[in-house]
Amino acid sequence: MPDGQVLQNPFKPTAGKMPPELIGRDEVVDEFYEGLLNGPGAPERLIRVSGVRGTGKTVMLGEFKRIALNMEQKWTVVSETASPGFSSRILEALSRSHAPVDATLQPTALGASLGSVRFERSSLNLREAMMRATEKNRGLLITLDEVQDASFDETKALAIAVQHVIAEDRDVAFAFAGLPSMVSEIVNGDTLTFLRRAVPVELSMVPIGDVASSIEDTMRRIGRMEIDGRLVNRLATASAGYPFMVQLIGYQTWQAAFRRCGRRAGAVLPCDVEAGIEKARSRFDAMVIEPALQRVAPMELRYMLAMSLDEEKPSSTSAVAARMGSDLAGVSSYRARLMKAGLVESAGRGFVAFAIPYMDQYLRSRRDEIEQGMLV
Ligand SMILES: Nc1ncnc2c1ncn2[C@@H]1O[C@H](COP(=O)(O)OP(=O)(O)OP(=O)(O)O)[C@@H](O)[C@H]1O
Ligand SMILES: [Mg+2]
Structure with a gap:
C-alpha cells in the first residue's frame, strides 16, 4: 500500500456489499459469462438465484451486472428491487437511457393489481422499451432482487415482455433473486411457465x-x-x-x-x-x-424448538413429531413450510436439519424466553 493511505478493514459484513473475494461461486460466474458470450438463446441468460438471508444473492446479481458491463459488446444494465412499482421503475430507467415511450401509456406505480388493460399496456410498454434498448446490437441485462415480495401482476408483465424480446432474438438477459419461498410462490405460480425455465442457482454454504x-x-x-x-x-x-x-x-x-x-x-x-x-x-x-425467526408461525417455531434438542445433529422427523405430542402426518405441514422458507433442510430419508448455522444453539439458549413469547 502506498504511504499515507489509511489501512481499512478489508471485510464487508454489509447486505449487498461486494466481499473482498467472492468465495465458491466461480462456476455460476463462468456460466453466466458464457451465456452472455453465446448470444441469444443461451439458457444462462435467464437465471434465478435463491437462498436464505445472507447467502449472497444481491452480491451475485451485482456480479452479473459487473460481468455485463465489462463485456466488449455494449450492455445496458437495469437493476431493481421487486417492491411495488418496480415495473414502472424499470420502464423509466429504460426510457431514460434510450428513447422514451409514450408517457400516456406508462403503467401505474401500484403494486397490488394492475387491472387487465393496464397490465397489457404495462407489458407492451416494457417490451417496446426493451426492443429499443437492444437495437443496434446492444445487450440488455435486467436484474430483479427480493422477488419473494413481488406482485404477481408486475412480475408477469415483466416476464412476458422479456419472453417476447428473447423470441425476437435480441441480446437480453434476465436474472432475478429471492428467498427460497420465491420458487413456490412466484416461479411455480400458475401462469408464469416462462420463469420456470430459468436456470436455478441455489446459493448455500461455501466450502x-x-x-x-x-x-x-x-x-x-x-x-x-x-x-x-x-x-x-x-x-x-x-x-x-x-x-x-x-x-x-x-x-x-x-x-x-x-x-x-x-x-x-x-x-x-x-x-x-x-x-x-x-x-x-x-x-x-x-x-x-x-x-x-420473525417470519415463522408459532407451530413452526415449536417444530424447530423440538429439533434443537438434538444438539447439532440431524433430527429424526418421527422423534420431532413425538416431542410435539403428535404423529408424522400431524406435523408434516410445519416441516414442509419450514423447508419452503429455507430454514430447515432434508438430511436423508426421515431426517431434517437446520439450514442456517447457529440456529439450533440460539433456540436452545433462549428456549424459555421463546416459549413464553408464544403464550402471550
Ligand atoms: N461468495 C461470497 N463470498 C464471501 N462473502 C460473500 C459472498 N457472497 C456474499 N458475501 C457476503 O455476505 C453478505 C451477504 O450478502 P448479500 O447481501 O448478497 O446476501 P443476500 O442473500 O442478498 O441476503 P438478503 O437475503 O438479506 O438480501 C455480504 O456481507 C457479502 O459481502
Ligand atoms: Mg439481498
Missing part, C-alpha cells in the same frame, strides 16, 4: 477450505495482518461456510487485531480470533437469526 484460503489471503494481502494457519482454520470453521458469517468474523477479528496493534499492520493473535468470533456471533443472531 470451508475455500473460506480458509480466502480469509488468509484477505487478512495478509489487503488487510496487512499476518495470521497463522491454525487461526485461519479456526475462523473458517466458525463461519460454517455461511457467506455473511465469513465477512462478520473476518471483520471483527481484523478489527480486534488492528486495535491491539495500535492501528497499524501487524499480526492476528488467538485473543483477536476469540474476541472476533464472539462479537460476530452476537451480530449474527441479531442480523440473521432473529429476522428469520
